[in-house]
Amino acid sequence: MARSAHETRAFLRPRALKSAVDLLRLILAYCLGSKGLRSTAGWAAAAGLADLSNVALLYRLRQCGDWLAALVGQALSAAAPKASQGRLIRILDGTTVPKAGAAAKRQSQVWRIHSAFDLPAERFGCFVLTDQQEGERLDRIPVQPGEIRIADRAYLQAEHIAAVREAGADIVVRAGWKSARWLDAAGDRLDLLALLRTHATDGLVDQPIRLARKSAPPLALRLIAVKKPEPAAREARRKARRDAQREGYTISKATLAAASWVILVTSLAPEAFSAADVLALYRLRWRIELGFKRLKSIIGLHGPPGIDPRSAKPYVLAHLLAILLLEPLVDELEDSPRWAIAA
Numbered sequence: 289m290a291r292s293a294h295e296t297r298a299f300l301r302p303r304a305l306k307s308a309v310d311l312l313r314l315i316l317a318y319c320l321g322s323k324g325l326r327s328t329a330g331w332a333a334a335a336g337l338a339d340l341s342n343v344a345l346l347y348r349l350r351q352c353g354d355w356l357a358a359l360v361g362q363a364l365s366a367a368a369p370k371a372s373q374g375r376l377i378r379i380l381d382g383t384t385v386p387k388a389g390a391a392a393k394r395q396s397q398v399w400r401i402h403s404a405f406d407l408p409a410e411r412f413g414c415f416v417l418t419d420q421q422e423g424e425r426l427d428r429i430p431v432q433p434g435e436i437r438i439a440d441r442a443y444l445q446a447e448h449i450a451a452v453r454e455a456g457a458d459i460v461v462r463a464g465w466k467s468a469r470w471l472d473a474a475g476d477r478l479d480l481l482a483l484l485r486t487h488a489t490d491g492l493v494d495q496p497i498r499l500a501r502k503s504a505p506p507l508a509l510r511l512i513a514v515k516k517p518e519p520a521a522r523e524a525r526r527k528a529r530r531d532a533q534r535e536g537y538t539i540s541k542a543t544l545a546a547a548s549w550v551i552l553v554t555s556l557a558p559e560a561f562s563a564a565d566v567l568a569l570y571r572l573r574w575r576i577e578l579g580f581k582r583l584k585s586i587i588g589l590h591g592p593p594g595i596d597p598r599s600a601k602p603y604v605l606a607h608l609l610a611i612l613l614l615e616p617l618v619d620e621l622e623d624s625p626r627w628a629i630a631a
Contacts, residue, residue, distance in 0.1 A: 289359070298348075298355035304340040305348075312359075314338060315352055318345065319606035320588060350598035356605035360415060363612035376435040377407040377569065378457075379576040380443060382424055383583070385604065386591040396420070399592070399604055404429045405576035411615040412579055415608050417601065431455035436556070438573055444468055444553065446499040446507050453507075458555045460569050465546035468553075469500035473508075481542050484513060484549055491515030494563045497553070512552045512563045521548035583611050 293299035293308035305311050314337060318328040325342035332338045332345075340348075384398040391397075398420045406413035414429045422428075426439055426448040433456030441462040443449075446469075449459055470478040473496040487493050493513035498506035516524060524547040532539035554566050561569075583589050589607040592600035 292358045292362070293355050296354040296358055298352045304344065305338045310337055311348065311352070314345070315349060315356070315602065316606055316610065318349065319603045320610055324593070346599060349602050350596070352602045353598065353605065356602050356609060360605055360609050360612065363609060376432055377572065378413060378429070378432070378435045378437050379405040379407070379573055380424075380426065380429060380437060380439040381405075381573070381576045381580075383580045384420070385589060387419075387595065387600065388591055388593055389595040392595065399600065401604070401608070402428050403576065403579070405579045407572060407575065410575070412608075412612060417604060417608075426459065426461070427451040427455070431457045433457065436460065436569065438570060440573065441467055446501045447504070449499070449509075449553075450501065450504065450507050453555055459509075460552060460554045460556065460566055462570065463551045463553050465542065465551065471498040471500055471506050473497065475506055480551075481545060484546065487513070488515070492563060494558065499553070509553045509555055510558065512554060512566050514550045514563065514567055516548055516550060524548065579611075582615075583607065586614070587611050 289312070290299070290308045293311065299305070299308040299311050305314065314328070314332055317323075317331065318325065321328065323331065325345050329340055329342045329345050332340065380403070382400055382402045384400050386393065387397040387399060400418050400420055400422060402416040402418065402422075402424070403412055404414040405411070416428055424439075424442045426437065426443040426445060431437070431452055435457045436459070437452055437457050438460045439462070441464050444461050444463050444467045449461065452459055465480050465484075470480050472478045475498055478497060483493060491514065493511060495511055496508065497511040498508050500506050515521070525544050528543055528547045529539055550567070550570075552566060552570055554561070556566055587607050587610045589604070592603040594600055594603075
């Protein structure tokens with residue numbers, strides 16, 4: 289810890305603070321607590337940790353961004369599963385916290401936390417912090433060869449799926465009926481809705497398909513579509529109508545028809561993974577939602593109080609470090625099924 293603090297210039301020599309450990313205690317006390325800079329500085333003096341002003345504390349915080357990022361990376365590396373432990377399942381998703389300030393609020397500016405949640409380790413395996421200008425991408429998180437990468441429909445981007453496949457990973461990604469240029473196995477245009485209507489009785493589609501790309505050959509994948517039970521389909525159509533009404537557009541009959549199906553694309557071979565297996569893998573996505581709940585409820589991650597990125601970024605990183613340190617203990621604090629049971 290002391291070495292990384294020195295290398296990132298977060299802690300160069302003992303002055304008001306005697307060590308890098310004391311600096312980390314001070315930064316975590318401010319970022320994870322409900323007090324402001326002045327109150328945190330007062331607490332540090334009363335606890336005998338450091339005698340410094342609120343301005344000095346803010347300066348220290350701004351110097352800690354690279355160091356906290358390094359500590360998060362070390363915590364992630366320490367928990368990385370070994371290849372001998374079997375195939376890694378990696379769930380991708382993102383969450384946001386708002387930026388501070390009236391201008392940021394008017395422009396809906398946020399800090400976006402791109403995350404990977406690893407199974408069976410049951411913990412976050414990677415974080416990438418950006419602003420709102422960087423959207424979801426399946427290849428933003430580094431690939432571990434042999435992993436199975438699971439993501440929702442926002443990640444159905446053929447070029448980025450191809451990059452993940454080239455790096456040695458398999459994918460399971462949910463799809464919307466019009467979120468890709470669908471081609472059949474021969475490379476001809478595929479009418480996805482017509483295909484779903486054809487299988488309305490048996491309620492299952494499992495066949496090779498291709499996704500068209502802008503400047504590369506089509507990407508060969510596998511399409512799995514499962515018709516929802518009627519109560520679930522009815523609820524999905526109700527939500528689709530509600531969203532359309534809220535956003536002020538008329539919903540199409542095609543969208544309502546597609547709402548009755550769960551549509552997935554995957555690179556997993558049918559010889560190794562049946563359609564039921566792939567659907568069970570996708571159902572594991574709820575694990576990352578629980579991870580985000582832990583991050584925001586147990587750790588208390590909210591929007592950084594300041595508008596300066598030099599202090600806002602360390603504030604967010606301090607919370608990410610805290611969840612990584614506490615995750616091994618979280619199961620003792622809550623009652624939730626493990627991933628194998630959930631599958």
